[in-house]
Amino acid sequence: MEHTKAPLTGLRVIDWTHVLAGPFAGYQLGLLGAEVIRIERADGDDMIRVKGADPELAALGLGEAFVAQGAGKRSLAIDARDPRAVQALAALIAGADVLLENFRPGKLAALGFDPQQLIERHPRLVVCSITGFGPASNRRAYDHVMQAASGLMVANAGSDGMPQRIGFPLIDYAVGQQAALAVMSALYRRASQAESRVRGEWLQVSMMGAALTLLTPTYAAPLISGIEVPRSASTAFSGNPLSGTFATAEGQLAIVCNSVEQSKALLAALHETGAEGALVQELHGAAERRDVQHTHKLLAAMLISRTAADWEELLLRHGVPATSVIGPAQAAAEAARHWPHVELEHPKATKRVPVPGIGFTSSEVLTPSLRAPVRRGADTRVLLAQAGLDESVIEAMLADGAASEPRGHSGPGIAT
Numbered sequence: 194m195e196h197t198k199a200p201l202t203g204l205r206v207i208d209w210t211h212v213l214a215g216p217f218a219g220y221q222l223g224l225l226g227a228e229v230i231r232i233e234r235a236d237g238d239d240m241i242r243v244k245g246a247d248p249e250l251a252a253l254g255l256g257e258a259f260v261a262q263g264a265g266k267r268s269l270a271i272d273a274r275d276p277r278a279v280q281a282l283a284a285l286i287a288g289a290d291v292l293l294e295n296f297r298p299g300k301l302a303a304l305g306f307d308p309q310q311l312i313e314r315h316p317r318l319v320v321c322s323i324t325g326f327g328p329a330s331n332r333r334a335y336d337h338v339m340q341a342a343s344g345l346m347v348a349n350a351g352s353d354g355m356p357q358r359i360g361f362p363l364i365d366y367a368v369g370q371q372a373a374l375a376v377m378s379a380l381y382r383r384a385s386q387a388e389s390r391v392r393g394e395w396l397q398v399s400m401m402g403a404a405l406t407l408l409t410p411t412y413a414a415p416l417i418s419g420i421e422v423p424r425s426a427s428t429a430f431s432g433n434p435l436s437g438t439f440a441t442a443e444g445q446l447a448i449v450c451n452s453v454e455q456s457k458a459l460l461a462a463l464h465e466t467g468a469e470g471a472l473v474q475e476l477h478g479a480a481e482r483r484d485v486q487h488t489h490k491l492l493a494a495m496l497i498s499r500t501a502a503d504w505e506e507l508l509l510r511h512g513v514p515a516t517s518v519i520g521p522a523q524a525a526a527e528a529a530r531h532w533p534h535v536e537l538e539h540p541k542a543t544k545r546v547p548v549p550g551i552g553f554t555s556s557e558v559l560t561p562s563l564r565a566p567v568r569r570g571a572d573t574r575v576l577l578a579q580a581g582l583d584e585s586v587i588e589a590m591l592a593d594g595a596a597s598e599p600r601g602h603s604g605p606g607i608a609t
Contacts, residue, residue: 199226199561204380206291207232208266211239213258213336213362214400215295215323217369220262222291222376224533224551224560229266230285230576233569235597236272242569249540254569263566264535264548269577270570273304275595281580282306287315291376295323297331312393319379321372321396328397336362336400343404348411352485368403372396434480434488435459438518444501445518448492448508455513456480462511468495535565570598 204227208219216231216239223229233239238254245256269285271278283306286292292311294301301308301322308320325334326342337358340346345364346356379394405412410430414422422432429436435450450456463473472491479488496504501517508515529547537546548566551559573596577587590596 197558199558201225201227202561204228204291205289206230206293207286207289208293209301210293210295210323212241212295213262213365214368214372215293216241216259217262217366218321218323218372218376219266219293220264221369221373221551223265223563226559226561227291230289230572231263231266231268232273232282233268233270234272235270235570235594238569247539253540255537255566260537260546260566261549264533265561265563266566267572267576268567268570270573270597271577271590272595275590277582277586277590278595279305281577281582284580285576286311286318290317290319290380292318292320293323293372293376294320297333298322298324298328299331308395312395316390316392317383318393319376319383319396320393321376321379321398323368323372323398323400325400327399327401334400336365339364339400339404343401344408344411345404348408363407364400364404367407368398368400371403371406372398432483434483434485435476435492437489437492439489439493439496441496441501441504442499446496446501446504447516447518449514451514458511458513459508462507462513463495465507465511466495466498533560533563535563537565568599570596573598 201222204222206219206222206227206229208216208229209232210216210219211233219229219231239259241258242254242256243251244258245251247257250256250260269281271281273279273282286306292308294308296304302310308322311320312318322328324330325339326332340358340363341356343364346358349359350356375396375398379396382394383390414420429449429451431449431451433450433456435456436448438445438447440446448459450459460473460477463476464470472495476488476491476495479491499507505515505517528550532547532550534545534547537544548563553559573591574587577590577596578584582590587596591598
């Protein structure tokens with residue numbers, strides 16, 4: 194029988210996270226069909242809501258980074274210190290399958306929601322805590338800091354040996370993926386313990402742990418054999434000098450020769466272009482000696498004669514892994530045709546925009562139709578009512594600032 198529902202249909206996730214890592218984890222679960230309820234402050238927007246290239250979207254709390262991982266989620270904006278809010282949160286968590294949080298260690302317990310007590314009280318609940326340096330550390334952790342502390346900046350050093358960061362928050366997104374994987378593993382365990390389960394599960398996922406998982410190839414040799422292997426962002430991981438990124442007559446070209454066959458194929462391609470035989474032989478000798486600097490100098494001099502597109506066509510024909518270097522937006526443009534699209538209300542005009550999809554495909558349904566990202570508190574009234582609060586209590590909370598909703602809000606969607 195054909196499966197027409199997304200795999201996590203019926204699952205409820207409380208996404209009590211902020212900035213990038215936690216919300217990205219919640220978004221991954223939402224892309225697979227989970228109902229995701231985002232808990233937000235009543236008195237202010239998350240940083241990624243109000244930062245963006247389009248000032249009008251940012252003014253609505255719909256900055257592009259938020260939109261890119263906010264589709265499908267509902268928003269409850271409350272002051273978690275207010276007793277009425279605590280009551281509502283307790284009811285929502287009691288009816289949830291997953292609670293995601295990325296407060297500093299101990300903060301959730303201080304708010305009255307100790308994860309250990311929650312899983313004792315709710316046997317079906319999975320709590321996933323995302324931290325920086327781990328649950329025993331209160332150090333503030335941002336992606337840039339973690340890139341330095343994990344060794345990533347050293348592993349990404351240029352040919353001059355200077356450590357340098359990856360130019361986007363890679364570890365934030367890596368830990369978001371790791372958290373989603375952790376949640377899926379706990380849900381599978383829960384399903385297998387359906388008859389005997391007496392308490393829930395508390396997961397601890399750290400930015401440091403996710404970073405070190407990514408960096409496994411860089412420390413495998415020194416950790417296992419005690420041999421430190423020089424690494425550089427300017428050469429291939431294999432160490433083959435006939436690899437790197439080079440300027441051409443138009444554009445940049447990335448080449449990777451990880452095998453003897455690929456190296457021979459590159460030399461054959463250069464011969465086909467009419468390159469001087471003696472130079473090609475000199476290049477071969479320099480590569481054999483592992484002389485990266487001289488190999489790159491010779492190769493760069495040959496590659497400057499044609500465009501990156503021309504070289505890509507020629508090298509692919511010879512079986513050499515190579516590609517023109519392009520920007521993220523251009524690379525994503527083709528994939529975006531297959532990603533979910535949402536109707537985003539912009540102050541100037543309603544736009545249909547793509548939002549990132551899950552990173553794999555399936556013969557079965559994965560992602561349902563997604564609701565457009567909403568403004569902070571767009572679902573406050575509905576969710577507080579679902580949590581059992583009377584209408585008069587909800588009105589009082591909205592009046593005294595213990596809860597909030599977008600100005601002029603009249604229902605689901607993005608208020609304008």
